[in-house]
Amino acid sequence: MFSRILFLCLFVALSGTCSSLTCKWLHHNFRRYSERSMELLDSMGGPYIETTDRRDNETVPFPYPLYKQASSASAGDKLDFIVQVFEEVGALFKEDHKSVSWDKGHVEKFRMVINGQAEGFSKCIHNQRTPNKGLSDYFKALSHNILKRNGHRAEAWELIRNQIKHHLWRTDIVISSLFSAKS
Structure with a gap:
């Protein structure tokens, strides 16, 4: 009896851990969506610029520690983190971007x-997903300290576009670790 209960508990635990690795969307659509988002981000503007205002980078440094933490997390926690990154990016791009000369169709796509x-x-x-507070705070800081503080000017948006490119690269690395963990 005890061995059956132990087997059932082990089965439930492993199926929950491995289910994200067998997710059809991940295997069939991830690469296509990833490449398309990068193409669209690249085509929105010109060359990526770094800020000339050191205060912007000091105020909102890229959250490398959060990505490092996500990379060593469980498969489920990695997916939680990735979903939150995409949700936060989507919300950020809802903000006023009239000042930039980006192709509006590309922004919407x-x-x-x-x-x-x-x-x-x-x-x-x-x-149930658990939002990462550090990631939420980081995106709020991008919105408030970069965009709003700079009046949503084109230069601020170009800095944001540059930051988002780094996020897309880093999410790809975290997602790729799901595939390598499976092998």
């Missing part, structure tokens, strides 16, 4: 692809 990634990865999560 970018938002659609980012939201599609958030929805797709959400399908791979079977438990």
